[in-house]
Amino acid sequence: MGSSPKKTTLQRYLSQLQQHPLRTKAITAGVLSGVSDVVSQKLSGIQKIQLRRVLLKMIFASGFLGPAGHFFHTYLDKFFKGKKDTKTVAKKVVLEQLTLSPLNHLLFMVYFGVVIERTPWNLVRERIKKTYPTVQLTAWTFFPVVGWINYKYVPLHFRVILHSLVAFFWGIFLTLRARSMTLALAKAK
Numbered sequence: 001m002g003s004s005p006k007k008t009t010l011q012r013y014l015s016q017l018q019q020h021p022l023r024t025k026a027i028t029a030g031v032l033s034g035v036s037d038v039v040s041q042k043l044s045g046i047q048k049i050q051l052r053r054v055l056l057k058m059i060f061a062s063g064f065l066g067p068a069g070h071f072f073h074t075y076l077d078k079f080f081k082g083k084k085d086t087k088t089v090a091k092k093v094v095l096e097q098l099t100l101s102p103l104n105h106l107l108f109m110v111y112f113g114v115v116i117e118r119t120p121w122n123l124v125r126e127r128i129k130k131t132y133p134t135v136q137l138t139a140w141t142f143f144p145v146v147g148w149i150n151y152k153y154v155p156l157h158f159r160v161i162l163h164s165l166v167a168f169f170w171g172i173f174l175t176l177r178a179r180s181m182t183l184a185l186a187k188a189k
Contacts, residue, residue: 017157017161018157021070021157022066022067022070025066025067025069025070025160025161025164026062026063026066026067026070027062027066028066028160028161028164029061029062029065029066029069029160029164029167030058030059030061030062030063030066031058032061032164032165032167032168033057033058033060033061033062033065033164033167033168033171034054034055034057034058034061035168036057036167036168036169036171036172037053037054037057037058037171038054039172040171040172040176041053041054043172043176044176044179053116056111056115056116057116057171060108060111060115061164061167064107065104065164065167066160066164068100068103068104069100069159069160069163069164070160072096072099072100073150073156073159073160074156076092076095076096076151077156080092082156084151084152088151089148089151089152090148092147092151093144093147093148093151096147097140097143097144097147101136101139101140101143102136105132105135105136105139105174106128106132108174109124109127109128109131109132109135109174110124110128112174113127113128131177135174135177138173139170143166143170146162146163146166149162150162150163
């Protein structure tokens, strides 16, 4: 009796991605966000990892970022009938950068301040007014390149995963920026 060789972790992951794309992308986004937060906490000098914060960031990523990306990319491919010509790719990038990107950043900043840091709304709103334009403008300096690569070269079922990998580093940036702004506001009082 020959037994079939055990699937590798990558093969199991790809199988789950094919069978349960939304769930797999949501979990992937959550895990990468959690690891990103652990790294950012360490880089920001936090001695003991704040597990509550890690869990809350994982919930945000798996509950919103992964599913939103899944549906957004699926919709764009249906709307543009899967085209990958230069003009269509440019339209997809522009649409993403004018809709999903600003929404993701705004919601993250609200969630981070209100839910994760438990900062009063008026202070969160003040922080967003001061930092959101810079965060979004910074995102527009490199996320269009990510979008271009994603829409031009990456198959639909891997787009959220690529974006989640890039967001791993972007999340570190946002967390460190939010932390520095919180410290600056605290010192100003």
